[in-house]
Amino acid sequence: MKKNGLDGAIVTTPLEVFFFSGFHQDRTNLLITGKEVFAFLPKMFLEHFRETAPYIETAVYENIHHDTVAKIRSLKLRKVVFDPETETYTQGKFWLSQGLKERSGLVQSLRLIKEGEELENVRKACRIAAKTFGLIKPRIKAGVTEREIALEMEYMMQKMGASAKSFELIVAFGPNSALPHHETSARKLKKNEAVLLDFGCVYGRYCSDITRTFFYGKPDAEFLKVYGIVDKAQKAGVKCAKAGLPAVEVDKVCRDYIAERGYGQYFTHGTGHGVGLQIHEEPYLNTRTKSVLKTGMTVTVEPGVYLYGKFGVRIEDTVRITGSGAEVLTR
Amino acid sequence: MKKNGLDGAIVTTPLEVFFFSGFHQDRTNLLITGKEVFAFLPKMFLEHFRETAPYIETAVYENIHHDTVAKIRSLKLRKVVFDPETETYTQGKFWLSQGLKERSGLVQSLRLIKEGEELENVRKACRIAAKTFGLIKPRIKAGVTEREIALEMEYMMQKMGASAKSFELIVAFGPNSALPHHETSARKLKKNEAVLLDFGCVYGRYCSDITRTFFYGKPDAEFLKVYGIVDKAQKAGVKCAKAGLPAVEVDKVCRDYIAERGYGQYFTHGTGHGVGLQIHEEPYLNTRTKSVLKTGMTVTVEPGVYLYGKFGVRIEDTVRITGSGAEVLTR
Numbered sequence: 001m002k003k004n005g006l007d008g009a010i011v012t013t014p015l016e017v018f019f020f021s022g023f024h025q026d027r028t029n030l031l032i033t034g035k036e037v038f039a040f041l042p043k044m045f046l047e048h049f050r051e052t053a054p055y056i057e058t059a060v061y062e063n064i065h066h067d068t069v070a071k072i073r074s075l076k077l078r079k080v081v082f083d084p085e086t087e088t089y090t091q092g093k094f095w096l097s098q099g100l101k102e103r104s105g106l107v108q109s110l111r112l113i114k115e116g117e118e119l120e121n122v123r124k125a126c127r128i129a130a131k132t133f134g135l136i137k138p139r140i141k142a143g144v145t146e147r148e149i150a151l152e153m154e155y156m157m158q159k160m161g162a163s164a165k166s167f168e169l170i171v172a173f174g175p176n177s178a179l180p181h182h183e184t185s186a187r188k189l190k191k192n193e194a195v196l197l198d199f200g201c202v203y204g205r206y207c208s209d210i211t212r213t214f215f216y217g218k219p220d221a222e223f224l225k226v227y228g229i230v231d232k233a234q235k236a237g238v239k240c241a242k243a244g245l246p247a248v249e250v251d252k253v254c255r256d257y258i259a260e261r262g263y264g265q266y267f268t269h270g271t272g273h274g275v276g277l278q279i280h281e282e283p284y285l286n287t288r289t290k291s292v293l294k295t296g297m298t299v300t301v302e303p304g305v306y307l308y309g310k311f312g313v314r315i316e317d318t319v320r321i322t323g324s325g326a327e328v329l330t331r
Numbered sequence: 332m333k334k335n336g337l338d339g340a341i342v343t344t345p346l347e348v349f350f351f352s353g354f355h356q357d358r359t360n361l362l363i364t365g366k367e368v369f370a371f372l373p374k375m376f377l378e379h380f381r382e383t384a385p386y387i388e389t390a391v392y393e394n395i396h397h398d399t400v401a402k403i404r405s406l407k408l409r410k411v412v413f414d415p416e417t418e419t420y421t422q423g424k425f426w427l428s429q430g431l432k433e434r435s436g437l438v439q440s441l442r443l444i445k446e447g448e449e450l451e452n453v454r455k456a457c458r459i460a461a462k463t464f465g466l467i468k469p470r471i472k473a474g475v476t477e478r479e480i481a482l483e484m485e486y487m488m489q490k491m492g493a494s495a496k497s498f499e500l501i502v503a504f505g506p507n508s509a510l511p512h513h514e515t516s517a518r519k520l521k522k523n524e525a526v527l528l529d530f531g532c533v534y535g536r537y538c539s540d541i542t543r544t545f546f547y548g549k550p551d552a553e554f555l556k557v558y559g560i561v562d563k564a565q566k567a568g569v570k571c572a573k574a575g576l577p578a579v580e581v582d583k584v585c586r587d588y589i590a591e592r593g594y595g596q597y598f599t600h601g602t603g604h605g606v607g608l609q610i611h612e613e614p615y616l617n618t619r620t621k622s623v624l625k626t627g628m629t630v631t632v633e634p635g636v637y638l639y640g641k642f643g644v645r646i647e648d649t650v651r652i653t654g655s656g657a658e659v660l661t662r
Contacts, residue, residue: 025512044511044599047639082420089415089423090435104421151489158482168495180375181356268375308378 001034007077008033009106010068010095013086015277016107018205021053029068030056033077040067065091069098081106111276112283113296114206119320121204122275122298126318126329128160129200129208140216142191146171146184153199162201166208166279170198177213178312180269180304192217194311200279200318207279209300210330211316226263226305227313233257234315237271237301241319241326247283247291247299254303255287263305272300275318297321298329332365338408339364340437341399341426344417346608347438349536352384360399361387364408371398396422400429412437439613443605444627445537450651452535453606453629457649457660459491460531460539471547473522477502481515484530493532497539497610501529508544509643511600511635523548525642531610531649538610540631541661542647557594557636558644564588565646568602568632572650572657578614578622578630585634586618594636603631606649628652629660 001008011017011030018024020037028041028049040061041049049058061067072080081103082095092102114122136153150169157165172182173189177196189195198211213230215223237254251271258267270286275298283291285299293299302316319326332339342348342361349355351368359372359380371392372380380389392398403411412434413426423433445453467484481500488496503513504520508527520526529542544561546554568585582602589598601617606629614622616630624630633647650657 024514042600044637048510048512084420084424087420089413089418089420089433092420092423093415102420151486154489155482155486158485164499179379181379183355269373306375 001032004103004106006079006081006103008072008075008080009103010080010082010100011107012082012091015205016086016111019107019111019277021049021056023049023052024205025049027064029061029064031068031071031080033075038071040064040071065094069100072098072100083107105282108282111281112274113294114276114298114320115296117204118206118276119296119298121206122208122318122320123329125162125166125201125203125206125208126210126331128157128162128203129210130330131160132156132199132201133197133210133212136197137214140189140195142189142216145186145188146173146176147186149197150184150199153197157199157201162203163205164202166200166202169200170196170211172196172198172312173216175309175311178306178308178310180306180312180314189216192219194223194313196312196314198314198316200275205277207275207277208330209275209279209302209316209318211302211304211314213313213315222307223311223313226307226311229258229261229263230303230305230313230315233303234301234317237303238317238319238326238328241293241299241301241321243293243295243321243323245293247285247289247293248287250285250293250301251287251289254301258303258305266305266307267303268306269304272302272316274299293321295322301326332363335434335437337410337412337434339403339406339411340434341411341413341431342438343413343422346536347417347442350438350442350608352380352387354380354383355536356380358395360392360395362399362402362411364406369402371395371402396425400431403429403431414438436613442607443613444625445607445629445651446627448535449537449607450627450629452537453539453649453651454660456493456497456532456534456537456539457541457662459488459493459534460541461661462491463487463530463532464528464541464543467528468545471520471526473547474519476517476519477504477507477515478517480528481530484528488530488532493534494536495533497531497533500531501527501542503527503529503643504547506640506642509637509639509641511637511643511645520547523550525554525644527643527645529645529647531606536608538606538608539661540606540610540633540647540649542633542635542645544644544646553638554642554644557638557642560589560592560594561634561636561644561646564634565632565648568634569648569650569657569659572624572630572632572652574624574626574652574654576624578616578620578624579618581616581624581632582618582620585632589634589636597636597638598634599637600635603633603647605630624652626653632657 031038084102150171174193200209272285274281304314306312362369415433481502505524531540603616605612635645637643
């Protein structure tokens with residue numbers, strides 16, 4: 001707070017309330033000052049919240065936002081901020097009318113670096129996902145549907161301790177693999193088709209993200225060529241990533257590798273994104289990002305080439321940035 | 332548009348983009364005029380979107396929001412609105428700076444009534460959830476953990492065609508049942524404990540929500556008494572609900588029934604909420620709501636009594652409002 005010249009900040013999104021309290025629920029506001037944290041919550045959550053975060057002072061609200069403002073006044077806090085990127089327009093107008101100020105990304109900046117228990121949770125989520133690929137691959141055979149495979153993967157991940165999938169799993173057979181955000185369907189796998197699996201799980205509320213592509217049957221020359229290019233591009237991206245490097249450089253290494261081999265126009269998305277409490281979060285690794293990689297960030301590296309009507313190849317790992325390079329966690 | 336005196340509206344949330352297009356993805360804007368719908372989307376979604384919604388005119392954006400504004404100008408639309416309840420403060424300020432106006436709840440009002448395919452999806456999601464209770468109950472025995480039961484239920488629902496659970500399932504044994512939003516844990520069931528299951532699934536992107544409470548073993552007099560009160564309160568709530576009734580009345584019927592029997596202070600939440608594309612949406616059935624029930628709304632009725640440290644009882648059905656009453660869908 002001091003470093004930012006602030007007397008306090010309010011936190012209202014369930015994920016960010018969880019980040020500070022370990023309590024994940026909507027309709028809860030936190031007021032964080034330089035000294036203390038106050039929680040405003042509905043009566044139904046009171047006992048549960050106190051058990052989870054005994055160090056936070058709690059108050060059952062009559063009107064959550066008005067009560068938060070009343071506390072700010074009673075503490076005589078002058079410069080208290082809200083995040084205009086997470087509050088709705090209506091809510092932001094209310095905070096401004098009550099004397100609060102805008103400040104974006106304050107909590108997000110604290111979430112960039114994963115340490116201690118956070119990192120352990122990301123690691124565990126990544127290990128579970130990587131193991132799942134080894135277990136599911138032998139079960140992917142002609143006649144199974146995309147949905148059957150997705151369901152088995154989800155079940156496996158939860159059997160290994162994950163609380164949920166980290167997003168709607170993408171299982172794409174044949175030409176479906178050329179749709180980067182294909183919706184898993186009832187389509188059956190045929191002999192001699194590409195298989196793309198983009199999946200991940202949540203462990204201790206932290207996410208993992210991994211993509212594997214392979215060919216079921218005998219791959220043709222074009223698949224082998226494209227696979228080789230994406231694989232080398234992905235490895236080059238992982239190899240160059242380290243603390244201090246602008247994130248845009250990782251994107252450039254992957255993009256240039258693919259473009260120089262004639263497939264640039266078929267790589268239609270960014271190279272990666274941060275992974276943490278959210279499956280997609282800062283920093284982004286794309287052509288527009290201003291972020292610089294730092295030790296402790298966990299990000300994906302996931303170039304792809306999509307030949308519409310034929311097949312797509314994407315290879316993705318979640319990695320941890322360190323001073324000397326990137327440690328692959330999805331292994 | 333005409334009825335609302337508008338030339339157009341923009342839609343930006345994935346769920347509401349889905350509501351109009353059948354395409355569920357972030358980073359997509361729709362501009363809806365009295366005559367046409369335009370979609371602004373990233374290149375990677377283009378083919379997929381066109382397959383899903385061939386009747387919508389598509390444009391790949393350079394800058395999604397600026398391109399949307401440029402289209403509004405080129406069409407000479409004067410009064411175009413955004414929803415200040417779904418846009419962030421930052422984004423709302425941008426729209427206002429570009430001449431758009433605030434109008435809240437425009438799309439939400441269209442989502443209140445479930446008809447045709449929407450209703451069929453809610454029905455199916457409810458049937459799957461109700462069936463799941465019958466299948467899981469005999470498997471709930473001393474020694475199983477809450478998490479094991481939650482995972483099996485989720486698996487069952489997806490085996491029956493659901494795409495996902497509609498929220499983090501609540502499986503609560505013993506005193507955990509007294510926490511209305513208990514987080515499913517590794518706790519094992521013991522003989523002679525309450526079991527509370529609050530769950531639901533998603534089918535065709537529409538949700539269901541159901542809660543069942545029972546006693547594993549031989550219930551004591553207090554459980555039987557409380558169960559009887561909640562059960563009768565819930566049935567009274569369902570019985571009174573019909574088109575034309577203020578939603579607050581359903582809450583009052585349940586709340587009064589419980590209060591008159593001395594447990595009013597232990598019913599710590601509202602009586603229900605709308606169920607649709609979101610698991611919690613308008614209309615809410617609580618002490619503060621101004622909503623009036625209408626034919627085609629699908630809402631929950633879910634009173635509860637929570638005795639902290641002992642047990643809780645909640646009974647919930649998703650029902651469809653009609654002119655003559657409420658049809659229970661979770662059966």
